[in-house]
Amino acid sequence: MSARVDDERGTARGPGRRLAIAVFVTVLVAYGYFYQAGGWNQNSRFDLVRAIVEDGTLKIDRFEKNTGDESKRDGHYYSDKAPGLSLLAVPVWGAAQLVISQPPSARALAWGAWTSTVVTVGVPSALAVVALLALARRLGASTGAATALALAYGLGTLAWPYATLLYGHQLIGALMLIAFAVLATGPPSGATLSARRLAGAGALLGVAVVVEYTAALAAVVLAAYALTRAPWRRVVVAMAAGAVGPGLVLAAYHAAAFGGPLTLPYEFSTQPHRHMGVFMGLGAPDPRALWGILGSSYRGLFFAAPWLLLAIPGGVLLWRAGRRAETVAAAAIFVLFVWLNASLVDWQGGWAMGPRYLVPAIPFLVVLVVGLVARGAATPRAPRLRRAGWVVAGLAVVGSAYLMLVGTAVKPEVPTHVRAPFGDYLLPRWSRGEVAVSTQSIDTAGYP
Numbered sequence: 001m002s003a004r005v006d007d008e009r010g011t012a013r014g015p016g017r018r019l020a021i022a023v024f025v026t027v028l029v030a031y032g033y034f035y036q037a038g039g040w041n042q043n044s045r046f047d048l049v050r051a052i053v054e055d056g057t058l059k060i061d062r063f064e065k066n067t068g069d070e071s072k073r074d075g076h077y078y079s080d081k082a083p084g085l086s087l088l089a090v091p092v093w094g095a096a097q098l099v100i101s102q103p104p105s106a107r108a109l110a111w112g113a114w115t116s117t118v119v120t121v122g123v124p125s126a127l128a129v130v131a132l133l134a135l136a137r138r139l140g141a142s143t144g145a146a147t148a149l150a151l152a153y154g155l156g157t158l159a160w161p162y163a164t165l166l167y168g169h170q171l172i173g174a175l176m177l178i179a180f181a182v183l184a185t186g187p188p189s190g191a192t193l194s195a196r197r198l199a200g201a202g203a204l205l206g207v208a209v210v211v212e213y214t215a216a217l218a219a220v221v222l223a224a225y226a227l228t229r230a231p232w233r234r235v236v237v238a239m240a241a242g243a244v245g246p247g248l249v250l251a252a253y254h255a256a257a258f259g260g261p262l263t264l265p266y267e268f269s270t271q272p273h274r275h276m277g278v279f280m281g282l283g284a285p286d287p288r289a290l291w292g293i294l295g296s297s298y299r300g301l302f303f304a305a306p307w308l309l310l311a312i313p314g315g316v317l318l319w320r321a322g323r324r325a326e327t328v329a330a331a332a333i334f335v336l337f338v339w340l341n342a343s344l345v346d347w348q349g350g351w352a353m354g355p356r357y358l359v360p361a362i363p364f365l366v367v368l369v370v371g372l373v374a375r376g377a378a379t380p381r382a383p384r385l386r387r388a389g390w391v392v393a394g395l396a397v398v399g400s401a402y403l404m405l406v407g408t409a410v411k412p413e414v415p416t417h418v419r420a421p422f423g424d425y426l427l428p429r430w431s432r433g434e435v436a437v438s439t440q441s442i443d444t445a446g447y448p
């Protein structure tokens with residue numbers, strides 16, 4: 001009886017502090033161990049960091065030769081990314097200026113890029129794993145099952161490689177998940193969410209949109225979810241109050257760099273595909289892209305992490321368990337990001353080892369998987385069949401984690417022309433001991 005009471009209290013309060021710290025440290029060490037060097041996406045973001053810190057400008061003219069992810073306006077170059085990740089990294093690189101020589105050496109730049117990535121992407125990603133653990137506990141999973149699922153997400157999906165890259169996808173996925181946890185792990189079902197929690201979720205979602213515009217899809221869904229937990233006036237006022245600060249920062253950046261608070265950098269992008277489709281690279285969903293991003297060996301999400309398919313039966317059980325609002329919110333976010341990815345003219349995401357545009361939605365699939373381990377889940381009654389099922393699922397997670405380790409260690413940015421990233425590129429190099437194969441610098445070519 002005592003154990004049951006403790007379990008119920010743990011579900012209400014979330015994981016214990018020691019467990020949360022252990023999980024956080026485990027995944028952060030896994031994320032922080034790797035440095036991926038340079039690439040167009042991360043260089044574009046770090047160029048903006050350097051321009052702000054070193055030159056006091058938003059123009060990346062002095063650094064733009066190391067990236068093709070750029071916009072050009074009135075003869076000057078700018079990063080073509082949303083500015084949030086770069087702005088978060090500004091204090092990191094700013095502090096580094098106090099201890100490194102000037103101009104910064106290639107080693108100092110690499111150290112600064114790695115530190116910026118760990119602080120701005122790795123740390124929030126590790127916090128998101130802990131948030132998923134707490135959310136799984138609230139949805140009815142035992143401590144052991146919740147911990148296993150959280151680690152499976154952190155190390156057995158694309159969260160791992162993308163937590164080591166100065167990209168925005170994993171960061172917004174972390175912010176979106178934490179915002180969901182803030183809303184869903186508040187007072188018990190039936191109680192009203194406080195304005196503080198709503199404002200906190202609004203702030204997290206606002207920052208996510210400043211990091212990647214696509215986070216607005218999740219912001220709409222989670223605002224709708226919040227309406228099931230609090231009166232609509234409180235939701236609107238509190239969440240808007242939390243989001244207004246990040247919104248003003250984004251508007252000011254747009255106005256300073258691109259001439260208007262609502263003018264996106266893609267309007268001036270030097271990449272032709274950003275001017276295709278109906279709106280800045282978006283067109284109608286392509287059925288071929290659906291297979292490409294979900295099932296193919298080229299970019300298929302379920303090819304490298306088939307255990308995520310457990311979200312289908314898990315979602316059904318979560319719905320039946322009475323967690324309908326959570327089920328709908330998690331499923332809607334995933335479906336919206338699939339729609340977005342399948343509608344992009346560059347749906348393959350350039351150099352990648354999986355569907356990078358789906359990375360933000362992956363934790364919401366894991367939320368659905370929780371339905372399989374929640375108390376009262378209608379799992380097979382035959383003990384042997386149940387155990388066999390969990391063994392198979394566990395082996396699938398271990399296999400996915402192995403592939404994520406391989407990709408992270410070798411190079412997450414697999415060239416676009418490689419049709420089977422794992423079979424033709426990553427695994428052969430891993431077997432030969434060829435790791436950290438990226439040779440592209442974070443620095444500008446020809447820097448004096």
